[in-house]
Amino acid sequence: MTVTPAQLRAFASRAEALTAEIRELCGSAPAEPAERAHLQAALHAADWLARGAEDLQHAAEDLARLRSQPLCGFGWGVCPEHGNTLSSRAGVATCRVCRRTWNYDRLGQPCREPVTWKVTDPAGTETRMCDGHVLGARAAMGGATFIRLDAGAFDEQM
Ligand SMILES: [Zn+2]
Ligand SMILES: [Zn+2]
Secondary structure: OOOOHHHHHHHHHHHHHHHHHHHHHHHHOOOOHHHHHHHHHHHHHHHHHHHHHHHHHHHHHHHHHHHHOOEOOOOOOOEOOOEOOEEEEOOEEEEOOOOOEEOOOHHHOOOOOEOOEEEEOOOOOEEEEOHHHHHHHHHHOOOOEEEEHHHOOOEEOO
């Protein structure tokens, strides 16, 4: 089953509605002193729900962005933040810098990160790649132009 951004957005709005209901009910009731702490706890829980609604909303946006972008497709995986820093052992890939792990041989599989950069080498050849792969390209491709695709396409100085 595929989860859609719309489904996540629906969860987010249900969490928002629930938050509002709890706040209205528990925040306005004139409580006995003995009950007050419990209503405070309920209001505190509503704060967590509000936070959860935001996270769900972000997850929906990120998922929608991912679905709308082509994938990098380089022949090997990278750490999205650190680039060519993965070691693979016994089917588990680990970034040597941040220690993040993936429970599959990420290093040995084609990259499935979204394309975020367009790189043009001095000969004019364009390659599209993800955040992680652009790090290695920066080190290897002197004189290339790096354009970030989702930030209005600006040229960045090397
Ligand atoms: Zn890393
Ligand atoms: Zn990549």
